[in-house]
Amino acid sequence: MTTIPLSEDMQSAATRAVFSALEAKGGRGCVRFVGGCVRNALMGKPISDLDLSTQLTPDETEAALTTAGIRHVPTGKAFGTITAVVEGEPYEITSLREDVETDGRRAVVSFTTDWAKDALRRDFNLNALYADIDGTVYDPTGLGIGDAKDGRVRFIGVAEERIREDYLRILRFFRFSAGYARDIDAESLAACVALKVGIDGLSGERIQQEVLKTLKLANPLPAFAAMQAHDVMPHVIPGWLGRGSDLPEFAAVCGLTDDVDIRLIALLDGGIGLSAAALHAVQTRLKLSQRLYNRLRDAGKALDALADNAPFARLMYLHGRQATEDAVYLAAAHQAKAPSAVAYVMNMLAGLDIPVFPVKAADLMTRGISAGPELGQALKQLETDWVNNDFSQSVIDRALDALAK
Incomplete structure (x- = not known):
């Protein structure tokens, strides 16, 4: 007993x-x-x-x-x-x-x-x-x-029969194998691969929940790498191409943080990219919350800006602190940076305050610009010049002095 x-x-x-x-x-x-x-x-x-x-x-x-x-x-x-x-x-x-x-x-x-x-x-x-x-x-x-x-994860009875009862069990097999198995069971794996098209008929909500549960694992890489290797991922993430069989960027991010959202961003970055069109397709299929979609989108924009060597203060001002931090994780994964290097940058970001644009519409109106489209355009242009010049107060002073003359 x-x-x-x-x-x-x-x-x-x-x-x-x-x-x-x-x-x-x-x-x-x-x-x-x-x-x-x-x-x-x-x-x-x-x-x-x-x-x-x-x-x-x-x-x-x-x-x-x-x-x-x-x-x-x-x-x-x-x-x-x-x-x-x-x-x-x-x-x-x-x-x-x-x-x-x-x-x-x-x-x-x-x-x-x-x-x-x-x-x-x-x-x-x-x-x-x-x-x-x-x-x-x-x-x-x-x-x-x-x-x-x-440490064996095997279907009860005949694997294909269990899968046909509920195709979500394919995704559960990969999740449980990553979390509990010493090695992936060959017979169960073969059944999952043979019936992978059944995933297409599942609701987006159920797929999303299973993906997020998998991302919470201490090491979710084996699950997604196995799905990638056996062409299961295109049935999970719409538009999936996958740029590497071992998902190197995703693996690196998993070693840096257990934040599920960042791990998802890294997974999508390596599988479909972070363009608005690609992310919209994922949101539609997997029924992602607007909050999560916004985080994915903003991280992609911040990553593009970071690739253009934009200063961190500018990144935080334009895209927010969260998106900037997410972009740092992604960039560190792309460049195979050590965790200590990432921690250093994160500590630095924590000490940076996001600048506040010091000009109001009233400041321009007192200098002769009337309310209307011209005022909005002038304010926006001044803000752009201020940001592009690293938030220099002299840019503001010169612009306001010029209007006053």
């Missing part, structure tokens, strides 16, 4: 209260930890979210929590998920399910009390693991414990 050491959260009073509430309704053993927390405990990795599976139906789960006085929200009741909240901590509780129908994007499910049937609808052996409140591990596929301990 395999047991896992329970983390502090897994054995907290709040967690035990949830287990007790459900077991009061469904009996001892009707609820178990599932998936990531069990897998990570076996592999000695940090545990974050605590997900639970139960033999109770969603209605029964709600009734049990209500009886115990535990607040709960039907976050995904149609799919079997009720979220309990105890002492501010959320617990996603999902009823055991089996697939009735799948179309590669979504599944129609029915509820069951059979742990094995629930396990068989999951993606990888190491994700189909359950554990009770005492830490005893249950492995319905018979392969999950071994795969977790040996």
Whole structure:
């Protein structure tokens, strides 16, 4: 019998209260930890979210929590998920399910009390693991414990069948392989490559979420490099060409920062470039937020200016501090700069104040320029001259003196 050491959260009073509430309704053993927390405990990795599976139906789960006085929200009741909240901590509780129908994007499910049937609808052996409140591990596929301990990411059963149930599993395979596998599984990889066109039918939101989760990994390079090597990336990022099989700039940026946005900028820079047209296509397909799109766009503009040797103060004034910092990361990656060199520049930028244009429209109006298009043009031209001359006050003084005469 395999047991896992329970983390502090897994054995907290709040967690035990949830287990007790459900077991009061469904009996001892009707609820178990599932998936990531069990897998990570076996592999000695940090545990974050605590997900639970139960033999109770969603209605029964709600009734049990209500009886115990535990607040709960039907976050995904149609799919079997009720979220309990105890002492501010959320617990996603999902009823055991089996697939009735799948179309590669979504599944129609029915509820069951059979742990094995629930396990068989999951993606990888190491994700189909359950554990009770005492830490005893249950492995319905018979392969999950071994795969977790040996660092293997393999589809449950026949890989192509699991992928056809949900093509997002292709992207999950690359993410989990980068995060948990010692080596990429050849049979699973072959199935992903054979069915990669199925990614085209997925929603942009689901692809975006998976890409961002992958970028959060300590080292996301193996995932994207493998997708690049096997021509999966064009199905993930529209317009993808990829200028290097090993994504050198992306690899360099990943070694410099764990900021997901900067990593995404570097990935796109190496795969499609940062032109407005290319970024707009990505935003449209992956449903990127306007905030993220603006950051991608501004970083591209700042990188172009940096390539033209624009001073940092000018870069920050024209493009903002964030875009300037992003451009520095990208430029450092292109030039293979050491982390110490990047840190030096970042410290320098932190000490720079963004200049403030010292002239107002009223300053020009008092010198004879009337309100209207001419005033706006004169103000803009004066600002451009001031910026191009490194914010020289003498440029301002000469211009205002000339107007006063």
